[in-house]
Amino acid sequence: MRRRFQSLQFQLALRLALLYVATTAIVLGVLAYRAYETAGSLHDRELSLRAEDLAGSVVRDSAGNPQLDLPPSLVRAYALGAGADIYAIRLAGGRVIAASPPSFADRINGWPAPGEDPSYFRLPGLGESSDTYYGLSIALDSAAGPLWVSVAHAGEAKTLVLSLLWEFGNDLTWIIPGFTVITLAIGVFAIRGGLKPVRELSAMAATIGPHTTSLRLPEKNLPSEIAPLVHAINHAFDRLEKGFAVQREFTANAAHELRTPLAIVTGALDSMDDRGDLANLKRDVARMNRLVEQLLRVARLDAISLDVSDPVDLEGVAREVVSTMAPWVIAQGRAVALAGSDGPVWVSGNEHAITDAIRNVIENAVLYSPGGEEIEVGVGPDGSVAVTDRGPGIPVSDREHVFERFWRGAGLGIEGAGLGLSITKDIMARHAGSVLVEDNPPGGTIVVLSFNLHGS
Amino acid sequence: MRLLVVEDEPRIAQILHAALRSAAFAVDTVGTCDDAREAFSVVPYDAAVLDLGLPDGDGILLLKELRIAGNRVPILVLTARDAVEARVGGLDAGADDYLVKPFATAEVVARVKALLRRPGGALGTTLAAGNIIFDTIGRDVRVADRVLQLARRQSTILEHLMRRLGRVVPKSVLEEKLYGYDDELESNAIPVHVHHLRRKLIDAGANAEIHTVRGIGYLLTEPRS
Numbered sequence: 001m002r003r004r005f006q007s008l009q010f011q012l013a014l015r016l017a018l019l020y021v022a023t024t025a026i027v028l029g030v031l032a033y034r035a036y037e038t039a040g041s042l043h044d045r046e047l048s049l050r051a052e053d054l055a056g057s058v059v060r061d062s063a064g065n066p067q068l069d070l071p072p073s074l075v076r077a078y079a080l081g082a083g084a085d086i087y088a089i090r091l092a093g094g095r096v097i098a099a100s101p102p103s104f105a106d107r108i109n110g111w112p113a114p115g116e117d118p119s120y121f122r123l124p125g126l127g128e129s130s131d132t133y134y135g136l137s138i139a140l141d142s143a144a145g146p147l148w149v150s151v152a153h154a155g156e157a158k159t160l161v162l163s164l165l166w167e168f169g170n171d172l173t174w175i176i177p178g179f180t181v182i183t184l185a186i187g188v189f190a191i192r193g194g195l196k197p198v199r200e201l202s203a204m205a206a207t208i209g210p211h212t213t214s215l216r217l218p219e220k221n222l223p224s225e226i227a228p229l230v231h232a233i234n235h236a237f238d239r240l241e242k243g244f245a246v247q248r249e250f251t252a253n254a255a256h257e258l259r260t261p262l263a264i265v266t267g268a269l270d271s272m273d274d275r276g277d278l279a280n281l282k283r284d285v286a287r288m289n290r291l292v293e294q295l296l297r298v299a300r301l302d303a304i305s306l307d308v309s310d311p312v313d314l315e316g317v318a319r320e321v322v323s324t325m326a327p328w329v330i331a332q333g334r335a336v337a338l339a340g341s342d343g344p345v346w347v348s349g350n351e352h353a354i355t356d357a358i359r360n361v362i363e364n365a366v367l368y369s370p371g372g373e374e375i376e377v378g379v380g381p382d383g384s385v386a387v388t389d390r391g392p393g394i395p396v397s398d399r400e401h402v403f404e405r406f407w408r409g410a411g412l413g414i415e416g417a418g419l420g421l422s423i424t425k426d427i428m429a430r431h432a433g434s435v436l437v438e439d440n441p442p443g444g445t446i447v448v449l450s451f452n453l454h455g456s
Numbered sequence: 457m458r459l460l461v462v463e464d465e466p467r468i469a470q471i472l473h474a475a476l477r478s479a480a481f482a483v484d485t486v487g488t489c490d491d492a493r494e495a496f497s498v499v500p501y502d503a504a505v506l507d508l509g510l511p512d513g514d515g516i517l518l519l520k521e522l523r524i525a526g527n528r529v530p531i532l533v534l535t536a537r538d539a540v541e542a543r544v545g546g547l548d549a550g551a552d553d554y555l556v557k558p559f560a561t562a563e564v565v566a567r568v569k570a571l572l573r574r575p576g577g578a579l580g581t582t583l584a585a586g587n588i589i590f591d592t593i594g595r596d597v598r599v600a601d602r603v604l605q606l607a608r609r610q611s612t613i614l615e616h617l618m619r620r621l622g623r624v625v626p627k628s629v630l631e632e633k634l635y636g637y638d639d640e641l642e643s644n645a646i647p648v649h650v651h652h653l654r655r656k657l658i659d660a661g662a663n664a665e666i667h668t669v670r671g672i673g674y675l676l677t678e679p680r681s
Contacts, residue, residue, distance in 0.1 A: 260465055263558035267471030270561040271478070289558050319672060323624040326669045330677060338671030374670070 008195070012187050020180040028172065032165055039164075043153065047136050048118060051149040054087055055140040058097070058147055066091060066144030068098035086133060090148040104150075114139050114148055123152055194223045201230060213241040252299035258292045294419035297356060301426055308431050311454040312351045313344040315379045321358045322377050329375065332366050340378035340386075347383040347451035349431050354451070357427040358385055360420035361447045365389040369444060383451040390444040399437045424449070457578050458482040459568065460504040462492040462518075463534070464511050472505060475561035476568065489513040496522060501529050502578035503571050505564065506551070508535045516549045523550035530571035534559065566622055573619050583618040586664035586678045588657070590618050599660040609634050610653040613646075617666065617676035626673040650674055 057070050068089060070078070078084055078100045088099040088108045099105035107123065114137035123133040135152025201217050208215050216234045219227060266289060269282050322338045329336040347354075358377070365375045369391025378386040394402060403425040421435075428435045428449055436448040459476055463469040464487040476483045484499065486492050489512050496504075508515035519531060533554040552571050555563060572579035575592075583590040587600045595611060597604045606614065612633055616625050627646050634646070654666045663679040 259557045260468070264465070264467040264471065266558050267468060267475065267561040271471055271474045292558070322669065323626070323672055326624045326667075326672070326675060327622050327677070330667050330675070331680075335667070336669060338669070376670075 009188050009191050012191060013184050016184055016187055017180065020176065020183075024172070024176050028169065031168065035165055043134075044118070044136065047151045047153065048138065050085065050087070050151045051118075051136065051138050051140060054089055054149050054151065055142040055147050058089060058142045058144045060144050066097055066142075066147075085154070086135070086152050088150045090150075091144075092139070092146040092148060094148075108150060111137065111150070114150075121150070121152070197222050198226055205233075208237070213237070213244050248299055252296060255292050255296035255299055259296075262289055262292055291419070294423065297423055298419055298426075301353070301356075301423060301430075308349045308353070310348070310350060311346045312349045312354055314347045314354065314383060314385060314451060315341050315343065315345045317351060317354050318358055318377050318379045318385055321355055321362065325359060325362055329362070329366055334366055334369075334371075335374040336362065336366075337374055337376045338379070339376050341381050345379055345381055345383060346454040348454045349433075349451055353427045353430065357424045357449055358387070360424045361385075361387045361449065364420050365391065365445070365447070368392075373444075383453045385449045385451075386446050387449075388440050388444065388446045390440065390442070393439060393443060394437055394445050402437065403435070421447075457502040457572065458484070458499060460492065460495055460499070460501045461485045462489075462504065462510065462515065463487065463507040464509070465507070468507075471561055472564060475565055476505075479565045479569070481568075487511070489515070489518045492518060493521070496527060496529070503530045503532070503568055505532050505534060505568065508533060519549045519551060530574065530577060532564070532567050532571060534564075570619075570621060570623070573621065575619070580619075583615065583621075585618050585621050585676055586662060588614075588618070588662050588664050590615060599657065599662045602660065604656060604660045606653065606656065607649075609649050610656070613649055613653055613674075614657075614676075617674060621664075621676055621678065624669050624673050624675045628673075630673070 053074070054068070054070075057068055057074070058066055059069050061067050078087065084100075086100055086104050088096060088104045090096050090108065092113070094109070094113075096105040096108065099108065111121075116139055118136035118138040120134070120136050123135065125132070131154040133152035133154055135150060137148060137150040140147050140149055201222075204215070204217055216237060217230050219230050219234065222230055262285070266285050269278065269285055272278060319338055322336055326336050362375060362377065365387050366389075369375070369389040371390070373390035376386075376388045378388065380386065403421050425435055428451075431451055433449065433451045436450070438446040438448060440446050457480075459481045461469060461472050461476070461483055463472060463485065466487070469485045469487065473483050473485050484495060484501075486495055487510070489510050492506075492510075495501075506515050506519060510518075515533065519533070522529070522531075530552045531550070533551040535554060535556055552574075553567050555567060569579060571577060573583055574580055581592050583592060589598045589601075590596075590611075591598075592615060597606055597611060597614065613630055616630060616633055630646050634649075650666060650668070657664070657666065665677050665679075667675050667677060669675065
C-alpha cells in the first residue's frame with residue numbers, strides 16, 4: 001500500500017485531482033459573482049429602457065392634458081396581473097397621471113422627486129401581490145413636458161441568473177469531471193511512457209551479478225530527471241567492479257602461492273617411511289591440495305569472461321576426462337565408464353570449462369558414492385552429459401544445496417572441499433546450460449549437464 | 457640411469473631428489489637455466505624434470521633451445537601455471553609430459569618412468585610393472601621370474617599397457633597396433649584378447665592388474681606400495 005502512495009503516478013493524480021476541485025470551486029464562485037453583477041446591470045438598463053418607453057408614450061390629449069397612450073402590446077404586458085412589472089408616471093410636481101396597478105399610485109404619493117440619474121427603490125408587497133418589487137425612478141423629458149417615471153419588476157434579478165447558473169453548473173458537472181479524467185489519463189500515460197526506460201533499466205540491472213560486473217546501464221534515451229541517477233549507479237558499478245577484481249586477484253594469487261608449500265609438504269610426506277598416522281596426514285594434505293586446486297579454479301572462473309561460442313566435441317571432451325580420471329577413480333576402488341553417443345556431439349562452449357564441469361561431477365560421484373560401483377558418464381546426442389552413480393543418492397531437500405560453495409552433505413565423509421559442484425553450476429550458467437540432479441531408479445544419483453548444440 | 461632435476465625451490469628439489477633416488481635413479485639437481493645448460497652439455501641424461509619458473513629465465517625457452525640444438529632427452533615439465541597454458545606452451549616447446557603443481561612425488565616418479573619406457577627410452581627395452589617383466593627385444597614375458605607364454609596379440613596388448621603403465625590405453629589404439637587396415641576386425645576381438653590375457657596374468661600370480669574402462673579402453677596398474 002505504501003508503495004502505491006509513493007508512486008509518481010499516484011502523487012501526480014492526487015495533486016491534479018485537488019487542483020481540479022479547487023479550480024472548479026473558484027471558477028464557479030467567480031462566475032456566479034460576475035453573473036450576479038451583470039444581471040444587476042442588465043436589470044437596471046432594462047428598467048431604464050422601460051422608463052424611456054413609458055415616457056415616450058405620454059402625449060397631450062386634445063384638451064392639452066398629458067396622458068399615457070401605450071401601444072397595445074405593452075398594455076397587455078403590464079396588465080398580466082400579479083408578477084407583471086409595475087409603473088407610475090407623475091408630472092413634475094407629483095401628480096400621478098398613470099399607474100399600473102392603480103394601487104401603486106397611492107403608494108407613490110409623497111415620494112421625493114427623482115433626479116436625472118435613476119434612484120432605486122424597493123417596494124414590499126403591493127396589493128394582492130406579495131412579491132417584493134425592485135425598481136427605479138427617473139426624471140425624463142417627454143412630449144408632454146418633464147415627467148417622473150417609476151418602473152419596478154417583481155423579484156430580484158436573481159431568478160434569471162440562478163436559472164442560468166444552474167444550467168451552467170449542470171453542464172460543468174459533466175464537463176469538469178470528464179476533463180479531469182482526460183487530463184489525469186494523459187498525465188498517467190506520460191509518466192508511464194517516461195518511466196518505460198526505467199523499467200527496462202530495472203530488468204537489465206537485475207542481470208548484473210558477480211559474473212557480469214562489466215555490464216553497465218545504458219544512459220541514452222533516458223528522461224533527464226533519471227539520467228543523473230543512472231550515471232551515478234554506473235559509477236558505483238565501476239567501483240564495485242574494481243573491488244571485485246581485487247578480490248578475485250587476491251584469491252587467485254593466494255591459491256597460486258599456496259601450491260608450492262603444499263607441493264613441498266606433499267612430497268615430504270611421500271618420502272617419509274610409513275608409520276603411525278602418516279596415512280591420515282597424507283589424506284589431510286590431499287584434501288588440502290584439492291581445496292587449493294578448486295579455489296584456484298573458482299578464482300580463475302570468476303576472473304575471466306568465458307568465450308563459450310567455440311564448437312566443442314562433447315563426446316571427445318568426456319572421453320578425455322574419463323581417460324584422465326580413470327587411474328584416480330580406479331585407485332579409489334571404483335570403476336568408470338563412458339557410454340552413449342558413438343560419434344562427436346558438437347556443442348557451443350569452452351573446452352577447458354566443460355572439462356572442469358564434467359570432472360567435478362565425476363569427482364563428486366566418486367567421493368560420495370561408497371562401494372566399488374561403476375560410475376557411468378553418458379553423452380547424449382542432445383548435448384547432455386549424464387553422470388550416474390550407485391551411491392546413497394541425494395535427498396530431495398539437499399538438492400538445491402549441493403551447488404552452494406563449501407556445502408557438504410551431512411555425514412558423508414570429509415574429503416571434498418565442497419566447491420566442485422558449485423564450479424560446475426557456474427560453468428553451466430555461463431554456457432546458458434543447465435544442471436539437474438535426478439534419482440537413479442536402482443539407487444544413486446544422476447547428474448545431468450545440458451549444453452546447447454552448436455549452431456542451434 | 458641418470459636424471460637431471462631443474463628446480464629452484466630447494467625443498468622441492470630435495471624431495472624430488474630423494475624420491476627419484478629411492479626409485480634407483482642417479483639424480484643431479486640444478487637451480488638455474490645456466491647451470492642446466494651446462495649440465496645438459498656435459499652429461500647425456502636419460503631424462504629430465506624441468507620446473508618452468510626459474511630465477512634466471514623461463515624454462516620454456518631452455519626447452520626450446522635444447523630441442524633446436526637437437527637434444528631429444530625426454531623431459532617432464534613441472535609448472536605452477538594454469539593447466540591450459542602449460543599444455544599449449546609446454547608441449548609446443550617440446551616437453552614430453554607435464555605435471556601441474558602441487559603434485560605427488562609418486563606421480564613424478566611414475567611419469568619419469570613412463571617417459572623412459574617409451575620405445576627408444578632408457579627403459580624402452582625391458583618393461584616392468586609389479587612383478588611382470590617384459591623384454592621387448594626377446595618378446596619374453598616373465599611373471600615373478602617365471603616365463604609366461606602369451607599369444608602374439610596378447611603380448612602386443614601387454615606391451616602397450618606396460619608402456620603406458622597407469623594410464624588408459626584406448627581400445628582404438630590397440631586395434632591399430634594389432635590389425636592392419638585390411639584385416640577384418642570383429643567388434644569384440646580386443647575384449648576377448650584382453651580377457652584371455654587378464655586370466656593368464658592372474659593365473660600366473662601377476663600383481664599388476666588390467667582394469668577395463670568401459671567405452672574407452674584398458675589400463676594396467678601396479679600394486680600399491
